[in-house]
Amino acid sequence: MKLKFKVQPYQTDAVNAVVNCLAGQPMSNGITYRIDPGRKAQTSAFEEGFKNADLVLAEPQVLANIKDVQRRQNLPISDKLVASAGCRINLDIEMETGTGKTYCYIKTIFEMNKRYGWSKFIIMVPSIAIREGVHKSLQITADHFTESYGKKARFFIYNSKRLHELESFSSDAGINVMVINIQAFAARGADNRRIYEELDDFQSRKPIDVIASNRPILILDEPQKMEGAATMEALPKFKPLMILRYSATHKTQHNRVHRLDALDAYNQKLVKKIAVRGIQTRGLAGTNAYLYLEGIEISKKAPVARLEIEVKLASGEIKRQLKRLEFRDDLFAESGELDQYRDGFTISQIDARNDTVEFTNGLVLQAGEATGDVSERDIRRIQIRETIKAHLDKEKQLFAQGIKVLSLFFIDEVVKYRDYAQPDEKGEYARVFEEEYELLKADYLAELAIDNDAYRKHLAGIDAAKTHNGYFSIDKKTNRLKDPAVGARSVDSDDVDAYDLILKDKERLLSFAEPTRFIFSHSALREGWDNPNVFVMCMLKHSDNTVSRRQEVGRGLRLSVDQNGDRMDNPAVVHDINVLTVVASESYKNFVAGLQKEIADTLTSRPRKATEAYFTGKTITTDAGPVEITPAMAKQIYRYLVKNDYSDDADQITSAYHQAKEAGTLAALPDELKVHADQIFQIIDSVFSDAQLPKVEDGRKPKTNPLNENFEKKEFQELWRRINQKAVYRVEFDSDELVRKCVSALDSQLRVTPLQYTVQIGIQGDGLTDEQLKAGDGFALTGSTTERGGSVHSLVKYDLLGKIAENTELTRKTAAEILTGIQGSVFGQFKENPEHFIAEASRIIAEQKATMVIERLAYDGLAEHYDVDIFTANQTGQDFSKASAKLKRHVYDYVVIDSDIERKFVDGLDTASEVVVYAKLPRGFLIPTPVGDYNPDWAISFKEGSVKHIYFVAETKGTMSSMKLREIENTKIACARKFFDEIGRHVSEDRVKYDVVTSYEKLMGIVSKPNF
Known part of the structure; x- marks a missing residue:
């Protein structure tokens, strides 16, 4: 697989925001200079170098450019250039994790070279992991940028023992990019200090002097991690022409020229949506009865609780088992009469709305809660099980779309995964994983739909031991996994070979041919590594404050790709596909509250109050160019918000505004503002309120497909009235x-x-080898005779x-x-x-x-009719692996597609202006026939006047495989024609029409016929 890249408008905006700050800088193809040959140089082979041309713009002009960029984005306006690290130009670019900031600054390098001729760039990173990730990005985007710019960049990782690369960096006239981690110049080790020393193997020159002579443009990736005293002291020694800082969470503010924060990324659907499966423990006074409520299932009869309890087996062994229990089930009986469940452990209520189970002793258990005799090992096993379940749920949904699902476990010690003291070298987590995986795999194979054969074969063909792998540092002496060397001041590994496999095998991991789907890695793995197809993350470690929840989920926020390397970023379905499930070791409520607080705390550049002063001076674009919002216009916007209760007494935007905007029911703006409505609402949206925070789903709740407002439309109710009568046949x-x-x-x-048989005659050849004999190639066919008819008879009676x-x-x-x-x-x-x-x-x-x-x-x-309950029965727990995108005219938000013909048919129905409403008829809607009950496919209501007959039932064909099935289906279809013809006479003269179609175009051809 080769990852594909395309030009994304939001990334182009980030590039232009930086490059436009230097508008007016003349184009220069590089200034030549004489490279210091060094005192001990024996040759002058590298005398000519090419450095970045100096910035000729005066500070007022640069500041004016920055202000123009800020106005166009309605960012806070800078009143001066903020100098730092001995450099007068410091630009902050805020980009949310997962939106491609590495891609953006690589593209910025090419764009700066194209517009201004600058060619020497240094990408500075805080850790080895990020360094390796950046180097990988430079590799996989090389062809993409060559197509766009017609040239390639030369890039390398700085190494004090490979200083010939530094010579090339200086002497080459093309685009040159050095990637360096701060430990290479800000740490105390002997190798790290070499950059400042006169080196015999470098002609008695200092590497830092050669670097500084190029006047490089510094790009700081995650600058908030590089603000230590040693780093800040070292940066001026690079003599940067300017410094560009890229991060999702800037700590120190300079001149901010672009913002794509967590709210922007989520609302623009540039990152995955987040779901959480929380696990909470609490003591149960007076008993050690172990209980874990995994979740609630909605069934046709009544809710069912998936409850793990201890069970006494026939052998006398006590083992924990997951059971599906109903109202009034007694845990004492279900457990094999274990004493801890004797008093009051009969289920008195299962509440599917609140995901709770109540017992007769008063205990109420919430989904995700474990109680009683619960150890840390129990919690870890539950987490591993929940991760596997979430993975298989997602995999079943996405396999047919060619999207491989990966799950990532964070642990704090290698020994918990790989224990070299054990004969099989499996640690506790690896052993528990394989046990739980085999059990869940068997359950999924048993429950998979019969027609999901491709996924069934895929799942059955992967061995449990081969589907998980550990990605850690490797000890070069023993060739064994080891814990990373995490420094006291940093939670990032400083090991040079840390995470080598996981960083360099991104494409292999994304292929179905690679069996690895579950990855165990150290909890220190953070910025610097991610994979677009991580859909589930599990934190198998003690909670601490060194890593925020936002950092943890950041490893899985990037949008996924399919087997062709294409990113799944279609806005219509992006959040149906791209959902990251986090299996936390705390409650859902606590995790979500903590995550949203962390997100809110990072939105420092967003205003909190929608005042007249805030709106005044903001920029909107007109046909005549950009104009500022006048005080009079600002007053109108402010009054509009107050009048409609879209802002409160503290001038904060209310949830009513966001709800109305999402529902499309916002009150109309004053007439003079309507022409700029989209831009004005965009400015209003830039004011932060808690209602804007990303909605974090409960990962335990199954995806539901409720009836929507289309079901209540009179056109559908009229159609339903015409077809819902039950009947018998004669x-x-x-x-x-x-x-x-x-x-x-x-x-x-x-x-x-007739039965027949064939006689074949062959003769053995001469001089045969052993290989020919083993392969069966030792005989040559010389003739054959076929006998038929009376020569052979069956002996079976x-x-x-x-x-x-x-x-x-x-x-x-x-x-x-x-x-x-x-x-x-x-x-x-x-x-x-x-x-x-x-x-x-x-x-x-x-x-x-x-x-x-x-x-x-x-x-x-x-006299009987079908009840509307058949539309709601079995709508939860559906197999959404074949679900459509969210629909506009269907009575459900989603419909499960049985074939490509149905997919295209749905696309036609949902986009056709002549269709008011339609439904895929539920499986409970059956027409009796002599060859078995028949379930038609579609019921459609057209707009009055668009076609002659506005009520239609359609059967889409093209999926039957055998002649026998075709005969049965053809008979059922013929019976259905009679059913709708005869039953319709008793209901209404405006009868429902029925026919078989292969496409929406075929349907319209039928209903448009004058005599139909």
Whole structure:
């Protein structure tokens, strides 16, 4: 697989925000200078170098450019250039984790070279992990940028033992990028100090002097991690032309020229949506009864609780098992009469709305809660199980779309995953994972839909031991995994070879050919590594304050890619596909509250109050160019918010505004502001309120598909009234007529292929090798003879009458009458091939019977009608692996697609202006027929006047595979035609029409016919 990149408008905006700050700088292809050859140089081979041209813009001009950029984005306006690290130009670019900031600053390098000619860049990072991630990004984007800019960048990782690369950095006239981590110049080790020393192997020069001579542009990735005294003291020594700082969480503010924060990224659907499966423990006074409520299932009858309890097995062993329990089930009986469940552990209520189970002793358990005798090991096992469940749920949904699902476990010690003291070297977590995985895998295989055969084979074909892997540092002496060397001041590893596999094998991990789907890594893994297809994350470690929740989820926020390397970023479905589930070791409520507080705390550049002063001077774009909002316009915006209760007494935006905006029911702006409505609402949205924080889903709740407002439309209710009557069928026909028709059809159509056999003759060759003999190539075919007819006969005795009667659902007497009536030469074929004779005769008789049944079929309506409950039954826990994108005209938000024909048909229905509402009829809606109940596909209501007949039931065809199924389906379709024709007469003169179609265009062709 090769990851693909495309030009994204939001990333182009980030690039332009930086480059436009230098507008007016003349183009220069690089200034040549004489490289210091060093005192001990023996050659002048590297005398000519190419450095960045000096900045010729005066500070007032640069500040004016910055202000223009800030106004266009309605960012706070800078009143001066903020100098730092000995450099007068310091630009802050805020980009949320997962939105591609590395891509953006690489593109900025190319754009700066294209517009201004600058060619020497240093990307500075705080850790080895980030350094390796940046180097990987430079590799995988190289071809993409060559296509866009017609040139390649030369890039390398600074290493004090490979200083010839530094010579090339200086002497090469093209784009040159050095990647360096701060430990290479800000740490105390001997290797790290070499950058400041005169080195014999570098012609007695100091590497830092050679670097500084290039006047490089510094790009700081995660600058908030590089504000230590040693780093800040060292930065001026690089003599940077300017410093660009890229982060999601800037700590020190300079001149901010671009903002794409957590709210922007979520609202623009540039990152995954987050779901959480929290696990909470609490003591249960007076008992050690272990209970863990995994979740609630909605069934057709009543909710069912998935509850883990201790169970006494027949062997006497006590083991924890997951059970599906209902109202009034007694845990004392379910556990094998364990004493801890004796008093009051009978289920008194299962509340699916609040996800709780209540017992007769008063105990109430929330989904995700464990209580009683719960150890840390129990919590870790629950977390591992929940992670596997979330993974398999997501994998079942996305496999057919070619998207590989990865899950990431964070642990704090290698020994918990890889224990070299054990014979199999499996640590506790690896052992628990394989146990739980095998159990859940068996459950999923048993429950998978029959037609989901491709995923069934994929899941069954992956061995539990091969589907997980550990990504840690590797000890070069022992070749064993080891814990990373985490410094006292930093939670990031300083190991040079840390995370080598996980950082460099990104494409391999994304391929279905690679069995690894579950990754165990150290909790120190943070900025610097991510993979777009991480869909589940689990924190198998003690909670601490060194890593924020936001940092943890940041490793999985990037949008996923499919097997072709294409990013799944279609706005219509992006958050149906891209959901990151976090399995936390704390309650859902606590995790979500903590995560949202952390997000809110980072939104420092957003205003909190929607005042007249805030709106005044903001920029909007008109046909005549950018203009500022006047005080009079600002007053109108402010009054609009107050009048409609969209702001409160403290001038903060209320949730009512955001709810109305999401529902599309915002009050109209004053007339003079309407022409700029989109831009004005965008400015209002820039004012922060808690209602804007990303909605974090409860990962335990299954995706539901409730009926929406389309169901209540009068057009659908009228359609439903016309088709919801139950009926019975009658069939009256003459047996003698059936016999006559079957005899005639058999005489003219029954043709049986005789049994035959082939004799082949071969001779052994000369001078054969062992390989030829083993491969069976030692003989050559010299001839063959085929014998048929009387030369071979079946020795099996057949109950001919019984088989024909069984296959055609006729009596033996009727079958005998048919067979005795056919010609002798036709019946004589039975001896030539009995199996084929029975199969063909049964098919021909069944066809004649079906024809007569349809001709004589009549439907009688009953007083009963289908209840609307059939639309809500079994709507939870559906297999959404084949679900459509969210729909506009369907009675549900989603519909499960059975074929490509149905997918295209839905696209046509949902975008057609002539369709008011439609529904895929629920499986409970059945029409009785002599060959089995029939469930039509679609009910459609058209706009009055757009077509002649506004009510239609359609069957989409193209998915049947065998001749037998086609015959049955054709008979059912013929019966359905009669049903809708006859039942419709009793309901309304404006009857529902029914037909079979292969596409929406075919449907419109039918309903548009004048005589239809």
